Amino acid sequence: MTKLLVVDDSALMRRLLSDIFGATGEFDVATARGGAEALQLLTEFEPDVITLDIHMHDMDGLTCLDRIMVLRPCPVVMVSSLTSEGAEETLEAMSLGAVDFVEKPRGALSLEIDAIADDLVDRVRAAAKAHVSRASRLRERVRALQTGRRANAPREDAGTSVSSGFRPSATIMADPMQETGVVLVGCSTGGPPALDALLADLPGDFPWPVVIAQHMPGSFTGPLARRLDRIGPLAVQEVTRTTRLVPGNAYIGKGDADLIVSRRTGNLVALPAPSSAAHFWHPSVDRLVESAIRVVAPERLIGVLMTGMGTDGASAMARLHKLGGQTIAEAESTAVIWGMPGALVARNGASCVCPLDAIAEELAKRVSGD
Structure with missing residues (x-):
């Protein structure tokens, strides 16, 4: 049985995801209402894989992900919106060590969740088997920090159009x-x-x-x-x-x-x-x-x-x-x-x-x- 931790500050989203994964018979599901509770359950529940919302009230998903990769690295699948802002945040999450991401439903959750259920289960099932070591996660965190510094530095050829x-x-x-x-x-x-x-x-x-x-x-x-x-x-x-x-x-x-x-x-x-x-x-x-x-x-x-x-x-x-x-x-x-x-x-x-x-x-x- 794969131990899955669902982290989302929406009670409806937690219930829907719990129902989806529970119905497969493959997952032992625990839920967390936010980042602080998720970090506590890292050691109490010891999940094999985590789904993590990017936007939460008590602690944003990126901060929570960063702490997970320091305290107890394990496969994380981000739940993200497919917007330009959501893409930037999701790519940052991947640099910090997230394994994969899935689209967050944009309409009524109870109606839209079925459309992504199969893909969600497939991705989390695969992520649970992913190779995630403490050493590789630390390397990626260092690279992500270096990436941020390089991205903010001026480029010598900033005037050249890439689109050409x-x-x-x-x-x-x-x-x-x-x-x-x-x-x-x-x-x-x-x-x-x-x-x-x-x-x-x-x-x-x-x-x-x-x-x-x-x-x-x-x-x-x-x-x-x-x-x-x-x-x-x-x-x-x-x-x-x-x-x-x-x-x-x-x-x-x-x-x-x-x-x-x-x-x-x-x-x-x-x-x-x-x-x-x-x-x-x-x-x-x-x-x-x-x-x-x-x-x-x-x-x-x-x-x-x-x-x-x-x-x-x-x-x-x-x-x-x-x-x-x-x-x-x-x-x-x-x-x-x-x-x-x-x-x-x-x-x-x-x-x-x-x-x-x-x-x-x-x-x-x-x-x-x-």
Whole structure:
């Protein structure tokens, strides 16, 4: 029986969530009316997983989450609104150590809760199995604090428009006679802090563009791109229209849609596409990789599959590997959920398996041919 702690200052929300999880027969549910009571139940109830509302009266969810990760780290699923403000707060929660998030019903709770019940149970069930260690949570908290300092610092190139798809870099040394390659990154649950770690370790003159499919709602990917753009050396943007792929840049697919690599007038581009019914998760990693294979020689592609539940990306990256491309799977030791990278390894489709903090160095070696 999985011990679940539901933290929400709404009595109706606590009752509805208790009913949903209790009906599965899988969860022993306790509830807390706010952050202070939740912190007390950490040691009294010892939950395996927590659902945590962001907005509470006695203690906001971010403060409570920060204390949980210090006192007794365990998987936390945030209950968030899918607004621009809610996206920023949720991304901050992910940086502080939350595993996942679910949409908070926007209408009458008793009517809307059924619409998210199945997704909520699936996400909490997966989160309960997530890899959450005290060491990794402390690293993420330190990184989150550093992120805040970097985000508030002025950028030397603040006058350059990211939407143009290019930030000048005098040190990019791509061979003009040889077309650039492309790095294709896929991730899901636990992905935002993993992307933070990966992109922060890549230099601003990284010679291949990085194209990212992160499973997320459409209202979250823009704030995610802006956050990553502020904190790392690479220029990062959300792909909302046909955009030329340029070294030194990273491109994030818009949520609730798919991301495609194609050619326009001889140039490699990324463009959004309506979500495909043939793929369950969006932006689809499988569809991204499949599109790239059609227009770029496999040996000029590197696939990186990181934390996430399910198998999205494993099939297409295994095919890329078979065709002569290179693929990197995040190691189980650092992945919050080893579903996606584990599925690639199970298909014998990974050129190498690396812990998160070694992926950037591995990419640098493979791009340079060392």
